[in-house]
Every structure is written in structure tokens, then in C-alpha cells.
Amino acid sequence: MLFSSGVFWAMFIVFIPIYALLKKRLWQMVIFVVAFSAFFYYKSSGFYVIMLFGTSLIDWGLSKIVASSNERWKRRLCVIISLICSLSILCYFKYANFFLWNWNTMVGSNFAPLELILPVGISFYTFQSISYIVDVYKGRVAPTKTWLEYMFFLSYFPALVAGPIVRADYFLPQIRQNTPATRDEVYFGFWLIILGIVKKAIIADYIAQYNDLIFVMDPQTGMPTYSGFECLMGIIGYTMQIYCDFSGYSDMAIGISLILGFKLAKNFDFPYKSLNVTEFWRRWHISLSSWLRDYIYIPLGGNRKGKGRTYVNNMATMLIGGLWHGASWKFVFWGGIHGVGLAIHKASKPWLSRITDNWPVKILCWLVTMTFVAALWVFFRADSWADSWAILSHTVTDFSWDYLEPFATVRWLWLILMGVIIAAHAMPAGFWDKVGNKFVKSPWVVKFLVFIVIVQLVLELRGEDVAPFIYFQF
DSSP: OOTTSHHHHHHHHHHHHHHHHHTTSHHHHHHHHHHHHHHHHHHHHGGGHHHHHHHHHHHHHHHHHHHHOOOHHHHHHHHHHHHHHHHHHHHHHHHHHHHHHHHHHHHOOOOOOOOOOOOTTHHHHHHHHHHHHHHHHTTSSOOOSSHHHHHHHHHOHHHHTTOOOOOHHHHHHHHHHOOOOOHHHHHHHHHHHHHHHIIIIIIIHHHHHHHHHHTOBOTTTSSBSSOHHHHHHHHHHHHHHHHHHHHHHHHHHHHHHHHHTOOOOOOOSOGGGOSSHHHHHHHSSHHHHHHHIIIIITTTTTTSSOHHHHHHHHHHHHHHHHHHHOSSHHHHHHHHHHHHHHHHHHHHHHHHTTSOOOHHHHHHHHHHHHHHHHHHHHHHHSSSHHHHHHHHHHHHHTOOGGGHHHHHHHSHHHHHHHHHHHHHHHSOTTHHHHHHHHHHHSOHHHHHHHHHHHHHHHHHHOOSSOOOOGGGGO
16 A cells, blocks of 8 residues: 555545544544554555554553663663564564575575565664653653553554654654644645655656666676666666655655644755765655664764764664665665765865865765765665676766767656756755745645646556555665
8 A cells, every 4th residue: 555556545535534523532533543554554564463563562561661660670671672572573574584695605504585575664663663662761751651652653654664763752742732733734734745746656656667777687797788878877867766756755654644633754855955975864864864863873972982983883873774774785885885974074074174165166065975875876776786886887887978869869758857856956945845835825726736737647657557665675
């Protein structure tokens, strides 16, 4: 059940009037949303929904003991048990075959992969459960009075399968307050949904049809079947695709939640405007990067124990972030090199601060940052480590501008959509919020016409099947 599919919106149209009727009755509303979230997750991951319920019961029960006990050892033991339960489930489904494959490589034993199906969104809700029990232990939040409230938080369907990662201290108070959405919030939520559909169902899904071709290797040579120029276009294309795909999902999740009267934190802030890798991680997947900072980087010591330790902490945090994305060495490499980039930027700050901050310098910084980010996205997208290097090397060694004219002739719509997302990033800060506010204040006829145009574009540009969101696999 995907946000970009007609099936979900048909279900949501049925859901929303019932929700509106129950909104003022707190517990009836909570039960209804938990039931719908369970059904939503069942349609995504089948009977793994039972595991989600089990995890929530264990975490909630242990959090009550943590909050009520005055004995430090007992409180710590409860936190450890909770972390072991959450992480062992995650590691089994996501990393068991990865560890077995590496063990097989080291000792040369016979290895038969386990037949495992990764529960959708397990990485997201596991991080939420970890942050909840840790926050209760540190006194940042009080445990929910009832299990239903905690289940509401953990299984909240807009953010359940692909984030944003919801923080307990931000979200739990909203459940008890149960504030209905204002008219402007409903319309702004509708605007965010439209924006998300444009990013995902129009731009990302269309440009993916070309990008996917580039990452298919020739079975005979193990090399790309397209020219270096076309590979470069595919690399740039995937850079834009993954942003539109994931930020589009986040926009829809935040928009749906806003209509329901709940606020989720911003997850993307135009990351491709970044002038350095540190800024990139402040703008990209904000809910994950802030989670890694608060629950890994700072507990490791952050920047409080000297420069050397700061770089080690940066590297460890990014390696964990890379492994969170997937059970493969290419994801570890992707996270590790981002860690190296962060360390180099921090080490270079005294030197960089002496450079004049003018437009030529900003353009150069942006170009270096985007080259770094785009090149590393190849490791994120390619099927293997070898494929990643093959694409990058082929792009450099077989590059020729002679392919530009025929490419523009055949892929003109692809270039237009790429230009749209690049132009969107080029707008001044706050521009799209102002556009959204104008949409909110516009007559209903304008809203209806915008909606009709977007639906028509989706129908015109869609592929044969509804493409899943990239981050569903994590």
C-alpha cells in the first residue's frame, strides 16, 4: 500500500470521515488510528504486524519499570533488555545473511542464504523504539500511561514504513492534546501531498525509467552498456531521483499527518543547495541525521574529547548510518566516505574561514560538494561494489560531448523534469512556503484545478506499475 497508489487514497477517503467523527473522542480516535495503522502495515508486510505489536508491548512494559524504579541497576537492565530485543530482531532480518556471507568468505564454509523477507520499515520503527526507551531512562519524556498511546506513536501510519523517524518528546504530547487541524493546516497538508506527488509520481518515477537502464551491466563484460556521457546523465539523474523519491514521501507523510492534526518534523531542507558535506547532512534526511547525532555521536563523546576523538566519533557514526541503510559493504563504504568527508571539512575549517566568501568561491564549493555526493550515490544505487566502480570508471574513460545532441533529442522530457527540480533548488529560502501559503489562501476552484492538472500529469507519465519508494527497502 503506497502513498502514490490509488489503492491507498481510496482507503484514505474512507478513513478520513470516520476519523473526523472520532477526533474529539480521544480513546476512540486512538483505537481507530492504531487499527488502521495495523491494517496499513499488514498490507505492507503481512503477518509481521504481530512482531510490531510484540515489540511495542515489550518496550512499553519495560519503560514503565524504568520510570517507576529507583534502583539504577534495574533501570539499566530494562534498557539493555529493550535494546537487545529491538536490535536482535533488526539484525536477524536485516543482517543475518550479511554476517553469514562474510563468515563464509573468511572460513570457506558452505553457505546457504536464509530465506528472509525484510519487514517494511523495520529500521525506522526500531530507531523510534530505541529513542523512546533511552529518553524515558534519561528523563526526557515520561512513559505513556497506556500501551495504546505508545502503539499509536510506534505504528503511526504516515511515518511507519519510511519515516520521518518520529521522536517521542516531540510527538507524544500531541496525542494527549489531540488538537484538531485548522482549516489552513488542512489546506497546507493538501499542498504538501500535491508537492510530494509531483516529486515522486511525476519526476522521480519518470526519470527513473532512464536511470535504471544505466545501472544494468553487460553480463559478458561486466561493464555499462551506455557511453560515459550517458552514464554521467544517469548518475546525475539518480541523484535527483533519490531526493525526489524520498523527500516526496516525506512531504506526503507530513501532509497527511497535518490533515489529521499532528505535526511531523521537516525531513529535507533542499540538501542540494549545500556548500559542504556538513551542511548536506544538516539538510538531508534530517530525522535520521539528528537521531544519529543524539543517540550515537553525542554518547560516544561528540566533539568534547579532542579533535582526534571527534573524527573517530564522526566516522563511527557515519559507518553505522551506512550500515543502517543496507546489509552490504557498499553501504558501509558509502557511510564511511561521508564520515571521511565530514572529518576533512571539520579539519579544514580554520583554513576555509580565511577564504573570501564570494560567489565564485560558493559555486566552487557547491560543485565540489555535489560531485562528492553524486559520486557516492553510485555505490548506494548500483547492485554491487564492482558495478559501482565500473560505472564511475566508464564515465571518466568513455566520456564524450558528442552524445549531448542525440541525448537531448531523445530524452528532452527527462531533461525538462531534471531542470524543474534543479530550478526548485535554485529558488530563495522560503519561496516554496510562500507558494504553499498562496495555495492555502486561493479559492477552492484554483485548488481543484491544480489537483486535476497533477492527476493528469501522473496518468500521462506513469509506468506500467506503481514504483515503490526507494527507502521502503530500509
